[in-house]
Amino acid sequence: MRGFSHLPVFVGVAWLFSGVQCDVSCKGTDGHPGEAGAPGRNGWPGVKGDKGDPGTLTDGPGGSDVLLRIKGEKGSRGEQGDLGPKGYQGDLGSPGLPGKPGLPGPDGKRVVRGQQSDQDGDQSAFSVIRNITTYPSFSQTVKGWVEVVNIPGHFKTSTGEFICNISGVYYFNFHSVAKVSVCLAIVSNTLENKLVFCDYSKGGEQVLSGGVVLQLTAGDKVWLESHRDLQGANVNADTQSKQIIFNGFLIFTAQ
Numbered sequence: 001m002r003g004f005s006h007l008p009v010f011v012g013v014a015w016l017f018s019g020v021q022c023d024v025s026c027k028g029t030d031g032h033p034g035e036a037g038a039p040g041r042n043g044w045p046g047v048k049g050d051k052g053d054p055g056t057l058t059d060g061p062g063g064s065d066v067l068l069r070i071k072g073e074k075g076s077r078g079e080q081g082d083l084g085p086k087g088y089q090g091d092l093g094s095p096g097l098p099g100k101p102g103l104p105g106p107d108g109k110r111v112v113r114g115q116q117s118d119q120d121g122d123q124s125a126f127s128v129i130r131n132i133t134t135y136p137s138f139s140q141t142v143k144g145w146v147e148v149v150n151i152p153g154h155f156k157t158s159t160g161e162f163i164c165n166i167s168g169v170y171y172f173n174f175h176s177v178a179k180v181s182v183c184l185a186i187v188s189n190t191l192e193n194k195l196v197f198c199d200y201s202k203g204g205e206q207v208l209s210g211g212v213v214l215q216l217t218a219g220d221k222v223w224l225e226s227h228r229d230l231q232g233a234n235v236n237a238d239t240q241s242k243q244i245i246f247n248g249f250l251i252f253t254a255q
Contacts, residue, residue: 122166125249126155133239135180136226142184142244155248161223164216168253172222173211178242179204180235183227186212190220196227215254222248 128145136142143160155162164170176182176199183198197210214222224246 122168122250122253123151124154124164124166124168124170126150126162127245127247128155128157130244130246131242133242135236135238135242136184136244137236138226138228140226141187142224142226142246145246159223161221162248164218164220164222166250166253167217169213169215169251170222170248171211171213171251172246172248173209174224174244174246176208176242176244178206178208179240180206180238180242181231182206182208182242183229183231184208184210184244185225185227186210186222187225188214188216188220188222190214190216194225194227196229198227198229200230213251 127148128150129148130136130142130144131146132144141160143157145155145157145160147155147157150157154165162172172186174184174186176184179201181198181200183196185194185196187194191214195210195212197208199206199208214220216222224244
């Protein structure tokens with residue numbers, strides 16, 4: 001029995017060597033392909049390429065990209081489109097250059113009672129003074145005037161009246177200086193009532209003034225008149241220094 005005790009050991013070693021030799025020289029059958037893996041992540045952007053060579057046109061029409069670069073003939077004008085909305089107001093422009101002076105107008109003409117008169121313009125003004133020491137008679141036109149200005153002569157010193165020759169608006173006034181009570185009235189055929197102004201003396205020198213604006217037509221008259229009011233009975237006999245100034249002038253014409 002002792003002589004066969006090592007037999008199992010040799011058998012095991014032999015089997016081991018036979019197994020090692022099979023793994024090296026023997027190939028098994030291929031396995032089945034594995035399942036597809038998950039998609040990978042996007043790669044980084046590539047580097048910009050070099051500029052290509054310029055293209056050349058051929059005799060033929062070429063491709064669509066070439067046709068897009070070829071300029072065709074100008075087409076006909078299209079129809080006018082709809083009016084767009086009103087835009088915002090723009091900024092004010094700079095002033096333009098001054099225009100040329102216009103041609104002179106025709107000469108004006110003054111008309112008196114329907115007739116053409118001179119071309120000197122509408123002028124009418126007077127200033128007269130009375131230095132007579134006698135008291136002017138009551139309810140009578142003041143006379144005895146001396147002309148200071150009378151253009152063109154519408155005031156008549158002989159009658160003491162201003163006679164309108166140019167229809168328009170006039171201003172009349174007077175001033176008097178005396179040592180007795182004085183009442184003077186501006187009278188006109190255009191007034192319903194006399195415009196009376198009075199100043200009553202208290203022993204010294206008194207100043208009296210009055211004025212009015214009147215619209216007159218050719219032929220109307222204006223004058224000064226002495227008026228009786230509360231003066232004493234002895235004023236007519238007074239011979240002290242007295243002075244009256246009567247003025248009038250045209251403000252503007254009115255046809």
